[in-house]
Amino acid sequence: MTSARIVETDEGIQGEFDVILFDQMQRRLRDKGWIETKDIMKRGIDTGCALEVGSGPGYLGLEWLKHTEGTSLKGLDMSMNMIKIAMKNAQEYGLTHRVEYIHGNGDDMPFDADIFDAVFTNGSLHEWVDPRTTFNEIWRVTKEGGRIFISDLRRDMSALVRFFLWLNTMPKEMRLGLASSINASYTRAELERLVKGTPIEDCTVTGNLLGVILFAIKRGD
DSSP: OOOOOOOOOOSOOSSSHHHHHHHHHHHHHHTTOSSSHHHHTTTOOSSSEEOOOOOOOOHHHHHHTSSSSSSSEEEEEHHHHHHHHHHHHHHHTTTTTEEEEOOOOTSOSSSSOOEEEEEESSSSSSGGHHOOOOOOOHHEEEEEEEEEEEEOOOOOOOOHHHHHHHHTOSSGGHHHHHHHHHHOOOOOOHHHHHTSSSSSGGEEEEEOSEEEEEEOOOOOO
């Protein structure tokens, strides 16, 4: 039986020390090839201007820019310390001219409607205070024909997979955060129910050993 969801912080990762540790963890995932760039591109998200919600230290979006041509990115994050790290990482990639990081959150995005060719996010869904509001905002800022990719961990992963993630989470100080993120995440069935009644409900929700993926294309009325 899947345990009940335990709500995690709605403030993201804010402290300077915690942000540095998170950056180290994400950099290690990137170096192992465990960033979801290929999954995003397989769904046709490889052109135009994209928005990354909860961009964190920036590796997912920066890898996407690195492997696409003529693209640009805006990263939205609620932590100024995280934005500072992301800007530093963008300099390291040599991509500061193609990316802009903006302070804000998903339930009230500081963007006009219908401006992004795609919106993607990984690992932030479980922190959203009101996912339905964020779904509405994602839909609002996406152009007609634009693509939406949302992925996160799943709370009903097997004990063996959970243990594998725990062993491979470095620095070790991040393991408690991993556990709380898993406990706050949604199952595939929960996510399917969560999108009902929102503009994004005409989507596909799939699952794998580690997590869930929501994919949608914004169709015209």
